[in-house]
Amino acid sequence: MAALEGVEIAGPLNERYDEILTPEALALLALLQRELGGRRKELLAARAERQRRLSGGGTLDFLPETAEVRSDDSWRVAPPAPGLEDRRVEITGPTDRKMTINALNSGAKVWLADFEDANTPLWNNMIEGQLNLRDALDRTIDFTDSRSGKSYALKDDGELATIVVRPRGWHMEEKHLLVDGEPMPGSLFDFGLYFFHCARRQLEKGKGPYYYLPKMESHLEARLWNDAFNLAQDHLEIPRGTIRATVLIETIPAAFEMEEILYELRDHSAGLNAGRWDYLFSVIKKFRDRGADFLLPERNAITMTAPFMRAYTELLVRTCHKRGAHAIGGMAAFIPSRRDAEVNKVAFEKVRADKTREATDGFDGSWVAHPDLVPVCREVFDGVLGDRPNQRDRLREEVRVSASDLLNVKATPGDITETGLRNNIDVALRYLAAWLNGSGAVAIHNLMEDAATAEISRSQVWQWIYNGVSTREGQKITKEWVEQLLDEELGKIRAELGEAFNEPGYNEAVELFKQVTLADEYQEFLTTPAYVHFP
Numbered sequence: 258m259a260a261l262e263g264v265e266i267a268g269p270l271n272e273r274y275d276e277i278l279t280p281e282a283l284a285l286l287a288l289l290q291r292e293l294g295g296r297r298k299e300l301l302a303a304r305a306e307r308q309r310r311l312s313g314g315g316t317l318d319f320l321p322e323t324a325e326v327r328s329d330d331s332w333r334v335a336p337p338a339p340g341l342e343d344r345r346v347e348i349t350g351p352t353d354r355k356m357t358i359n360a361l362n363s364g365a366k367v368w369l370a371d372f373e374d375a376n377t378p379l380w381n382n383m384i385e386g387q388l389n390l391r392d393a394l395d396r397t398i399d400f401t402d403s404r405s406g407k408s409y410a411l412k413d414d415g416e417l418a419t420i421v422v423r424p425r426g427w428h429m430e431e432k433h434l435l436v437d438g439e440p441m442p443g444s445l446f447d448f449g450l451y452f453f454h455c456a457r458r459q460l461e462k463g464k465g466p467y468y469y470l471p472k473m474e475s476h477l478e479a480r481l482w483n484d485a486f487n488l489a490q491d492h493l494e495i496p497r498g499t500i501r502a503t504v505l506i507e508t509i510p511a512a513f514e515m516e517e518i519l520y521e522l523r524d525h526s527a528g529l530n531a532g533r534w535d536y537l538f539s540v541i542k543k544f545r546d547r548g549a550d551f552l553l554p555e556r557n558a559i560t561m562t563a564p565f566m567r568a569y570t571e572l573l574v575r576t577c578h579k580r581g582a583h584a585i586g587g588m589a590a591f592i593p594s595r596r597d598a599e600v601n602k603v604a605f606e607k608v609r610a611d612k613t614r615e616a617t618d619g620f621d622g623s624w625v626a627h628p629d630l631v632p633v634c635r636e637v638f639d640g641v642l643g644d645r646p647n648q649r650d651r652l653r654e655e656v657r658v659s660a661s662d663l664l665n666v667k668a669t670p671g672d673i674t675e676t677g678l679r680n681n682i683d684v685a686l687r688y689l690a691a692w693l694n695g696s697g698a699v700a701i702h703n704l705m706e707d708a709a710t711a712e713i714s715r716s717q718v719w720q721w722i723y724n725g726v727s728t729r730e731g732q733k734i735t736k737e738w739v740e741q742l743l744d745e746e747l748g749k750i751r752a753e754l755g756e757a758f759n760e761p762g763y764n765e766a767v768e769l770f771k772q773v774t775l776a777d778e779y780q781e782f783l784t785t786p787a788y789v790h791f792p
């Protein structure tokens with residue numbers, strides 16, 4: 258349907274979707290795409306070019322052409338915006354109606370409202386998520402669970418978390434909105450719709466339009482975001498610098514450009530976050546064909562104390578605080594259970610230890626995946642921060658991190674075992690089945706799984722096959738063996754789920770799994786071929 262000159266909506270217009278896809282909102286999206294879409298494509302091509310260099314034996318290093326940005330001590334990012342001074346606990350999660358209310362009520366300082374790792378980009382999820390955010394700001398959101406009869410409503414405004422929206426990354430497209438015949442970039446679609454509908458609503462409440470920016474690979478990608486912000490602010494006559502964005506440093510190339518990323522976004526910057534799961538995925542992806550020097554142990558064996566992970570988080574805190582920016586910690590994957598006291602105990606202990614390390618290292622706050630973990634994270638940061646809203650004054654000037662520290666992957670302790678291989682297969686299958694069914698975040702074996710963690714699982718399998726790796730037990734990992742284990746793991750899931758086993762869903766998951774692990778060519782993102790499965 259042509260909604261505006263050159264703009265076509267190719268998805269169904271369900272109830273209330275016209276409240277989000279208004280001609281004025283679509284005009285902003287078209288402007289963003291027409292002005293910035295070409296540069297987005299060039300930057301994606303630059304990613305591919307960098308990959309060719311890495312696959313050819315190249316390396317990553319701090320950029321000589323931006324040395325001045327790093328050595329110039331005079332610049333700082335903008336001061337924290339209202340609602341973002343104190344970020345000691347941030348809860349993350351998808352934007353369905355119940356989770357929206359639960360997250361806002363959770364007692365966390367910030368809610369990362371997720372259109373990305375924790376979300377399946379079904380058309381319905383994208384538009385209804387925008388409606389839920391707008392309804393939450395208008396306080397017209399409520400929800401009654403038809404099964405339990407439980408009703409949900411927002412607490413008073415003063416008790417709610419500050420909303421920070423995470424749009425999709427630069428690589429994804431929203432195929433249900435075409436501008437001049439081309440799919441709209443998912444990033445600009447999510448950013449633009451939230452900005453159009455909620456920027457003024459947020460300002461009226463004394464806060465602002467805030468974002469988390471995922472999966473960037475260079476400071477030039479940050480510059481593109483900054484230009485999108487200026488374009489959108491000018492278009493709606495909202496002063497430049499009103500938007501604030503926290504960038505996830507979750508790719509290995511971006512770790513070499515942290516300071517430049519802050520610089521590009523300095524008038525809009527709200528700091529950096531250590532997105533550990535995508536970071537691990539990126540390390541595997543970028544060096545997937547480089548043999549033993551870049552082989553990590555199986556995913557459950559890799560911890561934040563591995564030397565290359567410490568180098569990255571230490572550098573992140575140091576860089577942020579040098580520039581007056583917040584440094585926010587990442588996600589410990591342990592999920593509590595309200596039904597199993599032992600699972601709960603383990604989750605609390607693990608999360609407490611993780612948050613303690615972060616708070617001691619100088620982070621200003623951190624993420625949790627579940628409301629029951631909010632008090633754990635808050636207590637730990639209260640212990641370090643006391644009444645101070647953050648510890649940006651802890652400069653960590655003693656930290657020294659070199660390029661080789663960031664790339665020191667092979668010093669990571671741990672093994673590759675048959676159990677680890679089976680776990681990667683099992684988790685990837687279960688996650689893919691859930692994702693295709695519309696859930697982008699799920700608890701599997703008491704761990705939070707989302708797009709980033711699933712990327713690690715499937716990339717490890719591809720990397721082990723490609724590099725002819727043998728398990729600790731001495732068995733070589735081949736396509737044939739993986740296919741055999743795939744059948745076995747699928748059989749176990751079928752037996753465990755019984756009648757709940759969704760045969761067509763798992764068949765699709767298996768097909769996708771094979772596509773992203775057994776094909777000779779590596780797929781850059783699991784979600785790209787997966788998205789093709791949606792109408």
Ligand SMILES: CC(=O)SCCNC(=O)CCNC(=O)[C@H](O)C(C)(C)COP(=O)(O)OP(=O)(O)OC[C@H]1O[C@@H](n2cnc3c(N)ncnc32)[C@H](O)[C@@H]1OP(=O)(O)O
Binds near residue numbers: 359374593705
């Ligand atoms: C790598 C990264 O990017 S990390 C960030 C992205 N990942 C995420 O955001 C994951 C967020 N977490 C989640 O989605 C969920 O916690 C899951 C899927 C892992 C587990 O969810 P569930 O199985 O529903 O957990 P559980 O049954 O214990 O939930 C208990 C209650 O807490 C609520 N809840 C759980 N997690 C969240 C959350 N993140 N936000 C809001 N509410 C939540 C549930 O809705 C449920 O509410 P109810 O009692 O009113 O029905």
Ligand SMILES: O=CC(=O)O
Binds near residue numbers: 531532533534588
């Ligand atoms: O988005 C966060 C991550 O760890 O990935």
Ligand SMILES: [Mg+2]
Binds near residue numbers: 374471472532535709
């Ligand atoms: Mg991520």
